[in-house]
Amino acid sequence: MDSALTTVGLPVALAIIMLGLGLDLTVGDFRRIGRAPRAVGVALACQVVLLPAICFGLVVLFDLPALLGIGMLLLAASPGGTTANLFSHLFRGDVALNITLTAINTVLAVATLPLITGLAIGWFGREDDVSMPLVEIVEVFALILLPVGLGMLVNARAPGFARRMDKPVRIGSAVILAVLVLGILLDQLENVGDYLADVGVIAALFCAISLVVGYVVPKAFGVTGPQAIASSMEVGVHNATLAIFVAVEVLDEVEVSVPAAVYSIVMFVFAALWGMWVSRRVAASEGASVG
Numbered sequence: 001m002d003s004a005l006t007t008v009g010l011p012v013a014l015a016i017i018m019l020g021l022g023l024d025l026t027v028g029d030f031r032r033i034g035r036a037p038r039a040v041g042v043a044l045a046c047q048v049v050l051l052p053a054i055c056f057g058l059v060v061l062f063d064l065p066a067l068l069g070i071g072m073l074l075l076a077a078s079p080g081g082t083t084a085n086l087f088s089h090l091f092r093g094d095v096a097l098n099i100t101l102t103a104i105n106t107v108l109a110v111a112t113l114p115l116i117t118g119l120a121i122g123w124f125g126r127e128d129d130v131s132m133p134l135v136e137i138v139e140v141f142a143l144i145l146l147p148v149g150l151g152m153l154v155n156a157r158a159p160g161f162a163r164r165m166d167k168p169v170r171i172g173s174a175v176i177l178a179v180l181v182l183g184i185l186l187d188q189l190e191n192v193g194d195y196l197a198d199v200g201v202i203a204a205l206f207c208a209i210s211l212v213v214g215y216v217v218p219k220a221f222g223v224t225g226p227q228a229i230a231s232s233m234e235v236g237v238h239n240a241t242l243a244i245f246v247a248v249e250v251l252d253e254v255e256v257s258v259p260a261a262v263y264s265i266v267m268f269v270f271a272a273l274w275g276m277w278v279s280r281r282v283a284a285s286e287g288a289s290v291g
Contacts, residue, residue, distance in 0.1 A: 011143060011245070011249075012176075013176040013179075013241055013245075014143055014144065014241055014242060014245050015143060015147045016147075016169065016172055016176060017081060017082060017176070017239070017241055018106075018143075018144050018145075018147040018148050018151070019147040019148070019150060019151045019169065020082045020151065020165075020166070020169035020172075021081065021082050021085075021102060021103075021106070021147075021148055021151060022147060022148040022149060022150060022151015022152045022153075022154070022155065023151040023152075023154060023155050023162040023165055023166055023169060024082070024085065024099050024151075024155070024162075024166065025099060025103055025148065025151065025152045025155060026152065026155060026156065027152070027156075036097060036100075036227070038221060038222065038223060039094075039097055039218060039223045039224075039227045039230075039231065040097070040100060040101060040104070042217060042218045042221045042223060042231070043097075043101050043214065043218060043230075043231040043234055043235060044101070044104065044105065044108070046213055046214055046217050046218075046231070046235045047079070047080070047101075047105055047214075047234065047235050048105075048108060048112055050213060050217070051076050051210055051213070051235060052073060052076045052077060052116050054076075054206070054209055054210075054213070055072055055073055055075070055076035055206055056073060056076075056120075058072070058202050058205060058206055058209075059072050059073065059202070062198075062201070062202045064198060064199065064202065065198060066124035066125075066126050067126075067130070067253055067255040067256050068195070068198055068199050068255065068256075068258060068259055069120065069123075069124055070117065070120045070121055070124060070126065070130065070251075070253075070256050071199075071243070071247060071255070071256040071257060071258055071259035071260060072199070072202065072203070072206065072259045073116055073117060073119075073120035074113070074116075074117045074120070074243050074246060074247060074251075074256060074259075074260070075206075075238055075240065075243045075259050075260045075263055076116065076206070076238070077109065077112055077113040077115075077116035077117055078109065078113065078238045078239045078240070078242045078243045078246075078260075079102065079105035079106045079108070079109045079113075079238070079239055079242070080098075080101060080102045080105055080233070080234040080235070080237055080238060080239060081102065081237070081238070081239035081240075081241070081242070082102075082169075083237050083239075083267075083271075084098060084102060084233045084234045084236075084237035085098045085099060085102060085233075087233045087237055087271050087272070087275055088229060088230045088233040088234070090275060091229055091233075091275035091276065091278065091279035092226060092229065092279050092282070092283070093226050093227075093229030093230035093232075093233055093279075094224075094226040094227045094229070094230040095230065097227050097230040097231070098230040098233060098234055101230070101231070101234040102234065103148075105234070106144060106145075106148065107145075109141075109144075109242075110141045110145075113242075113246070114137050117246070117251075129253075130251050130252075130253055130256070131251075136249070136250045137250065140245065140246060140249070140250060143245075144242070176241070195255075195258045195262070196262065199258060199259050199262055200262055200266075202259075203259055203262045203263040203266055204266045204270070206263070207236060207263055207266055207267050207270045207271075208270055208274075210235050210236035210238075211232050211233075211235070211236030211237075211270060211271060211274045212232075212236075212274075213235060213236075214231045214232035214233070214234060214235025214236045215228050215229065215231065215232035215278055217231075218231045218232075225282035225285060226282065228282070229275070229278055229279060229282060232274070232278065233271065233275070236267075236270075236271060236274070237267060237271055238260075238263070238267075240260040240261070240263055240264040240267070243257065243259075243260035244257045244260045244261065247260065
């Protein structure tokens with residue numbers, strides 16, 4: 001991949017996306033876990049435990065090549081992002097819960113992402129080829145947490161400015177992700193056909209299963225409709241930019257970033273279709289209960 005895109009574009013892209021997340025956050029969002037412990041706990045369990053296990057099962061079932069398998073598990077370990085919050089807003093989810101889940105997931109990912117990805121590297125026996133150096137992992141999460149903190153500070157000191165910047169930052173994040181995906185696919189142009197054949201179906205299945213699990217499991221534990229929609233989007237819409245950044249900049253393997261690139265394409269379609277269906281279902285259910 002072009003060095004300017006990786007050394008400059010990727011860090012800037014990730015910083016902008018995480019700044020956008022911070023612009024939505026307040027300290028109170030972290031306190032909300034005490035006010036909605038069931039919704040937060042179930043969603044986090046789905047995100048941190050259940051989804052990586054499901055992803056690992058798919059990787060084994062489809063017998064993915066090592067680097068693509070590592071890339072899938074890196075994607076599964078990545079937290080939700082601002083796109084999840086956007087989809088939740090569009091389809092009448094509990095956006096406040098989404099913001100809380102994203103904030104907590106992002107902090108938890110400091111430990112869970114390197115752990116899950118490291119286990120994947122060990123499973124495929126690629127320790128000699130792919131490693132997760134501690135210093136670079138610390139740098140990655142500094143790049144994540146510092147912009148989030150800056151965004152929170154701006155939100156606290158200038159909430160009006162933060163609200164005005166929300167839409168431009170979201171649009172910019174989507175454009176940046178599109179450029180990154182295009183760059184990866186162009187860089188791997190000779191192998192794109194093989195990669196899509198290898199990982200296209202599993203990425204689509206993983207996305208669909210994530211969205212459904214994120215809704216059905218919380219509902220089974222008594223979580224309400226709008227909160228279940230928020231959970232579905234949080235669990236089903238991963239921060240693909242973070243996965244791409246770690247693959248290219250930390251693991252130094254563009255091939256590992258391919259699952260996240262492919263997933264980011266199908267995710268927009270699947271999340272939109274699922275969101276339309278599930279929001280109508282929740283609205284109909286609430287209307288029936290009122291009647």
